[in-house]
Amino acid sequence: MSFSTKGQHHTNLKATVNWTAKSLYVEQEINFNNDSGDTLKTIVLNDWNHAYSDISTPLSKRFSDEFYRGFHLSKKEERGGTFNLSIRDKELQEFLWERLNKKPDVIEIQLKKPLLPGENLIIQLNYLAKIPSDRFTGIGYSAKKMNLKNWFLSPARYENHAFTKNSNANSEDIANALSSFEVMLKVPLNYAVTTDLIATKKESDSNATNYSLSANNRTDFSLFVEEKSSFTNYKSDLIDIHTNLKDNAIDPIQKAIIIDRIVHFARNEIGLYPHTKITVAQSDYEHNQFYGLNQLPSFLSPFSNEFIFELQFLKTFLNNYLKNTLRLDPRKDNWIYDGIQIYTMMNYIDTYHPDSKMFGTISKIKLLKSYNLVNLDFNDQYSYFYMLMARKNLDQPLGDPKNTLIKFNEQIASKYRAGLSFKYLNNYLKEATVPKSILAFYDLNQRKQTNGDDLITILKSNTTKNIDWFFEKIINSRKLIDFKFDLVSETKDSIRFSIKNKTNVFVPVPIYGTKKGTVVFSKWLDIPKNSDTIYTIPRENAEKIILNLNNEVPEFNLRNNWRKLNGFFPNNRPLKFVFLKDLEDPYYNQVLYTPVLGFNVYDGFSPGIRFHNKTILNKPFTFDMSPMYSLKAKTFSGSGFFVVNENYRDSRLYNVRYSLGASYFHYAPDATYLRLNPMIQMQIRGKDFRDNRKQLLVFRHVMVDREKSAIVVDNSMLNYSVFNAKYINSKTEITNHLSFSTDLQLAKEFGKTSVEIDYRKLFRGNRQLNLRLFIGRFLYNTSTNTDFFSYALDRPTDYLFDYNYYGRSESTGFFSRQFILAEGGFKSKLDTPYANQWLTSFNASFNVWNWIELYGDAGFVKNRGTQAQFVYDSGVRLNLLTDYFELYFPVHSSKGWEITQQNYNQKIRFVVTLDPSKLINLFTRKWF
Numbered sequence: 023m024s025f026s027t028k029g030q031h032h033t034n035l036k037a038t039v040n041w042t043a044k045s046l047y048v049e050q051e052i053n054f055n056n057d058s059g060d061t062l063k064t065i066v067l068n069d070w071n072h073a074y075s076d077i078s079t080p081l082s083k084r085f086s087d088e089f090y091r092g093f094h095l096s097k098k099e100e101r102g103g104t105f106n107l108s109i110r111d112k113e114l115q116e117f118l119w120e121r122l123n124k125k126p127d128v129i130e131i132q133l134k135k136p137l138l139p140g141e142n143l144i145i146q147l148n149y150l151a152k153i154p155s156d157r158f159t160g161i162g163y164s165a166k167k168m169n170l171k172n173w174f175l176s177p178a179r180y181e182n183h184a185f186t187k188n189s190n191a192n193s194e195d196i197a198n199a200l201s202s203f204e205v206m207l208k209v210p211l212n213y214a215v216t217t218d219l220i221a222t223k224k225e226s227d228s229n230a231t232n233y234s235l236s237a238n239n240r241t242d243f244s245l246f247v248e249e250k251s252s253f254t255n256y257k258s259d260l261i262d263i264h265t266n267l268k269d270n271a272i273d274p275i276q277k278a279i280i281i282d283r284i285v286h287f288a289r290n291e292i293g294l295y296p297h298t299k300i301t302v303a304q305s306d307y308e309h310n311q312f313y314g315l316n317q318l319p320s321f322l323s324p325f326s327n328e329f330i331f332e333l334q335f336l337k338t339f340l341n342n343y344l345k346n347t348l349r350l351d352p353r354k355d356n357w358i359y360d361g362i363q364i365y366t367m368m369n370y371i372d373t374y375h376p377d378s379k380m381f382g383t384i385s386k387i388k389l390l391k392s393y394n395l396v397n398l399d400f401n402d403q404y405s406y407f408y409m410l411m412a413r414k415n416l417d418q419p420l421g422d423p424k425n426t427l428i429k430f431n432e433q434i435a436s437k438y439r440a441g442l443s444f445k446y447l448n449n450y451l452k453e454a455t456v457p458k459s460i461l462a463f464y465d466l467n468q469r470k471q472t473n474g475d476d477l478i479t480i481l482k483s484n485t486t487k488n489i490d491w492f493f494e495k496i497i498n499s500r501k502l503i504d505f506k507f508d509l510v511s512e513t514k515d516s517i518r519f520s521i522k523n524k525t526n527v528f529v530p531v532p533i534y535g536t537k538k539g540t541v542v543f544s545k546w547l548d549i550p551k552n553s554d555t556i557y558t559i560p561r562e563n564a565e566k567i568i569l570n571l572n573n574e575v576p577e578f579n580l581r582n583n584w585r586k587l588n589g590f591f592p593n594n595r596p597l598k599f600v601f602l603k604d605l606e607d608p609y610y611n612q613v614l615y616t617p618v619l620g621f622n623v624y625d626g627f628s629p630g631i632r633f634h635n636k637t638i639l640n641k642p643f644t645f646d647m648s649p650m651y652s653l654k655a656k657t658f659s660g661s662g663f664f665v666v667n668e669n670y671r672d673s674r675l676y677n678v679r680y681s682l683g684a685s686y687f688h689y690a691p692d693a694t695y696l697r698l699n700p701m702i703q704m705q706i707r708g709k710d711f712r713d714n715r716k717q718l719l720v721f722r723h724v725m726v727d728r729e730k731s732a733i734v735v736d737n738s739m740l741n742y743s744v745f746n747a748k749y750i751n752s753k754t755e756i757t758n759h760l761s762f763s764t765d766l767q768l769a770k771e772f773g774k775t776s777v778e779i780d781y782r783k784l785f786r787g788n789r790q791l792n793l794r795l796f797i798g799r800f801l802y803n804t805s806t807n808t809d810f811f812s813y814a815l816d817r818p819t820d821y822l823f824d825y826n827y828y829g830r831s832e833s834t835g836f837f838s839r840q841f842i843l844a845e846g847g848f849k850s851k852l853d854t855p856y857a858n859q860w861l862t863s864f865n866a867s868f869n870v871w872n873w874i875e876l877y878g879d880a881g882f883v884k885n886r887g888t889q890a891q892f893v894y895d896s897g898v899r900l901n902l903l904t905d906y907f908e909l910y911f912p913v914h915s916s917k918g919w920e921i922t923q924q925n926y927n928q929k930i931r932f933v934v935t936l937d938p939s940k941l942i943n944l945f946t947r948k949w950f
Contacts, residue, residue, distance in 0.1 A: 030239065031052060033176070035204070035207075036048070037049075044163045045152045060183055068128060069104050071154075074154035079126055080190065087714055119132065170247065179198060191424075211227075214249070216248070242346075244303070258286075263339075265335070293347075293461050296347060357474075360437040364440060368401045378400040381395065446575055451485050510585050516558055528551055532544055535562055538565070542562045596611070599614075606637045625653075626654025675705070675706055692732055694729050697726050705718055720749075721746075752780075759783075764778075765777075774799065792875075793864075814844075839930060843933075848881070863882075879894060894915060909931070
């Protein structure tokens with residue numbers, strides 16, 4: 023349902039800023055108008071500032087899920103909240119009210135008597151709004167300013183006979199009801215105020231400045247209080263713009279021209295902005311950035327400062343333009359905000375920068391012309407960001423609520439695909455159907471509250487074509503689209519062909535004919551459910567036919583979209599070697615190559631070259647080969663693997679990976695090993711894509727052939743094979759980590775099974791507890807004269823060659839002290855280092871100051887023919903970067919006080935990870 027702006031609520035706010043306490047004392051009166059047609063027994067108010075009140079709120083959980091620890095470790099005075107709240111009627115009688123369970127930033131008021139349709143109710147509120155630090159989200163206070171958003175209580179949106187009860191998830195999608203505002207703001211003397219409200223009066227006395235502000239038809243407004251204003255005012259004939267967006271000192275005249283051009287473009291593309299002022303703040307941009315090469319430092323950027331400012335202003339301006347005018351639920355109908363914003367941005371680039379490239383001036387470097395990535399038009403990048411997630415099987419329906427989206431989808435992939443979808447629909451419908459519909463929908467929003475159904479109705483009314491597929495398959499589904507040519511025949515004058523619909527998603531697709539790279543014809547095809555349809559079209563001298571040439575359709579795979587009309591091999595792709603990395607090129611089989619440098623103690627540094635086909639987008643089949651030359655051993659070495667990836671779209675089992683890997687290196691100064699590893703990995707997830715729980719099933723057969731070494735003492739096991747099955751279930755966030763894994767190994771010589779449980783808890787005050795339990799037992803063990811397959815207390819033999827040991831056969835010296843947390847997990851080297859029957863160990867650590875921790879290990883070692891032996895150790899751990907850079911200093915163990923024993927430096931253990939892919943995961947885990 024919708025309701026007219028004539029019946030909007032009216033809010034009077036009297037707020038006094040306490041700069042020292044970073045708070046506002048608020049006296050508020052809400053004249054609540056029931057324009058719903060329903061009789062109300064309760065009223066719901068949004069109090070999103072209270073989401074900052076504690077580290078147990080849904081907002082805090084959101085921070086933890088995205089691996090941001092700043093809020094959890096913040097001081098009480100840095101957090102916000104609404105305190106001393108009193109809610110009364112006009113007779114100053116208290117209402118009964120409560121904060122909703124698990125939604126403490128949503129307040130429900132019990133009315134003393136039902137509020138009938140058309141009736142009004144006066145609600146009096148008094149409270150202290152404590153403003154949070156802006157280091158959490160960019161909203162709040164810093165040393166010299168306050169960026170105030172969602173700091174006051176506001177009636178929630180009412181729709182479909184219920185109030186919208188959204189909790190703050192740091193996605194800027196508060197669902198307030200439409201209101202008019204009268205604001206009396208008192209700030210300390212000489213402090214500047216910038217707002218998109220109308221300033222009707224300003225008075226100063228010896229202590230403070232009083233501002234009178236007002237607005238109509240708003241759900242929210244922006245307010246900045248600063249010691250010195252950072253904003254510049256630009257007056258257009260349409261609107262006043264206040265901005266403090268960083269501009270890298272571009273010419274003020276050029277800046278004004280850019281702003282004026284964007285303002286008028288938005289007016290023509292979307293509609294007339296109904297308010298007289300708008301703010302475009304740097305904090306707004308940082309919360310909703312344009313991700314790409316424009317973020318590089320200016321001395322590296324391939325774009326001019328003017329273009330970067332233009333792009334950033336365009337995106338931020340459009341975001342605020344739409345948020346201040348569309349009367350939608352910004353959580354439920356987020357795809358409309360994103361779609362109009364990105365669609366308008368694409369049209370702007372096409373209009374004013376039609377020749378711009380994704381890589382800017384880099385595209386002009388002749389040496390790089392062979393790279394497909396460099397040749398992409400600027401607007402082409404949007405489809406590839408969507409495909410990045412689709413190929414990972416992590417894309418989500420555009421119509422899903424904003425708070426359920428993975429961060430990469432929320433801020434990048436889904437946003438871009440929404441704009442592409444609008445462009446797709448307009449290219450299909452033609453006659454400017456989508457632009458006309460946007461203008462009509464925008465106009466409707468100035469008159470009443472709307473929802474997604476209103477836009478659907480307008481779009482359908484502006485065309486005679488059936489577009490149900492657009493909403494069913496493009497907006498509200500994550501089904502993939504993939505077409506390819508099936509049967510193709512041609513004559514001099516015509517082309518006959520059929521199209522294979524590989525995913526059975528029936529949506530329109532364009533076909534193009536090209537000759538020497540120039541389009542000679544184009545036509546839209548409505549793909550019927552009958553897969554046997556034969557199309558006949560005029561040839562018009564075309565040499566090649568291509569489906570979806572310009573990526574109008576958000577298609578999963580573009581490599582199967584073309585067919586040559588001449589030649590024996592119509593789809594034969596030439597081989598193309600590319601240095602370092604590139605984007606997938608539909609017209610070539612790419613082999614990427616890059617220098618590599620390996621290292622272990624026995625091979626020394628091993629330079630080599632890596633050949634692979636892993637472009638930026640995931641592929642169903644990949645290979646990766648890295649031949650190297652050992653400078654120390656004077657022999658060739660290396661590794662490689664082949665992988666077949668299969669995604670399942672509608673199953674908890676969402677990915678199966680079949681692989682065959684091989685490696686050949688030295689494991690001792692005079693001996694090499696060859697390892698073959700066929701493997702199947704199965705990844706499982708729940709319905710909630712944002713859930714950080716990961717489940718993995720692994721089945722593999724490891725075959726090892728070792729040369730005999732004169733240096734290694736134990737040469738009893740040179741050739742062997744082991745079947746291995748694993749199950750891993752883990753859930754990780756910044757405040758909690760819990761993982762459970764089981765392991766089964768079967769070989770001719772032994773059978774063994776183990777269970778491992780890891781737990782990590784981050785407490786307030788930056789105190790972290792790490793606990794680990796390992797239980798391993800042999801099912802059978804015929805290798806009686808060797809500990810090669812035994813459980814290890816402090817340093818596994820790694821007979822499966824899983825661990826990245828730099829000196830795996832070292833028993834003394836620096837590299838023998840490398841520590842890898844596995845099996846027993848002890849740091850001290852004790853007199854009984856192996857167990858050939860069973861092993862149980864418990865590892866714990868707790869930090870006492872920043873990255874300095876105390877650790878302790880305890881366990882039982884059981885060998886055949888002996889009683890179980892209790893062992894322990896303890897010491898100090900420098901946890902500089904967990905799992906990547908750590909140092910262990912033993913203090914006391916079953917051997918006594920190790921810190922007083924000789925050669926103590928030989929007892930210190932270290933963890934050093936040099937694998938770039940593991941380090942990159944530290945930065946990408948919050949996005950995926």
